[in-house]
Amino acid sequence: MIALGCDHGGYNLMREIKSLLDGKNLEYRDFGTFSEDSCDYPDYAKPVADAVASGECARGILVCGTGIGMSIAANKVRGIRAALCGDCFSAEATRLHNDANILCLGARVTGPGLALKIVEVFLSTEFEGGRHTRRVEKIAELER
Ligand code: RB5
Numbered sequence: 001m002i003a004l005g006c007d008h009g010g011y012n013l014m015r016e017i018k019s020l021l022d023g024k025n026l027e028y029r030d031f032g033t034f035s036e037d038s039c040d041y042p043d044y045a046k047p048v049a050d051a052v053a054s055g056e057c058a059r060g061i062l063v064c065g066t067g068i069g070m071s072i073a074a075n076k077v078r079g080i081r082a083a084l085c086g087d088c089f090s091a092e093a094t095r096l097h098n099d100a101n102i103l104c105l106g107a108r109v110t111g112p113g114l115a116l117k118i119v120e121v122f123l124s125t126e127f128e129g130g131r132h133t134r135r136v137e138k139i140a141e142l143e144r
Contacts, residue, residue, distance in 0.1 A: 003057035005044035010063025013107035045073035060102035067106035095125035
């Protein structure tokens with residue numbers, strides 16, 4: 001299950017992401033927003049981050065105008081490793097090396113074609129483990 005959240009700046013891209021996930025028969029839980037009306041991105045980052053941190057959802061995707069606000073907010077939640085990605089290399093690397101559990105996208109920065117590729121790479125890449133496990137554990141230590 002993938003947790004989804006966006007603000008008004010990410011609303012249109014999120015619609016395309018949902019179409020992509022539908023086409024792949026991937027299940028998601030949509031925490032909104034559900035219109036282009038102005039809203040506050042932390043209100044959507046929080047439920048998505050909580051759903052991922054609790055294990056209810058394996059991964060999350062958050063979209064706002066830049067992706068920055070969403071990533072700052074989501075990373076405040078213990079257990080969340082949210083990565084703002086604007087290219088496929090970073091999306092792959094953050095899964096391989098950081099075990100990132102939330103992908104953040106900036107809809108006003110990254111065009112929809114590239115953004116959808118980034119989503120595909122993020123969702124299809126597994127954590128490499130090994131020496132990276134120690135490093136991810138050290139991130140968790142910072143939360144304690
Ligand atoms: C909303 O105007 C915008 O600030 C938001 O989508 C995001 O870019 C914040 O980081």
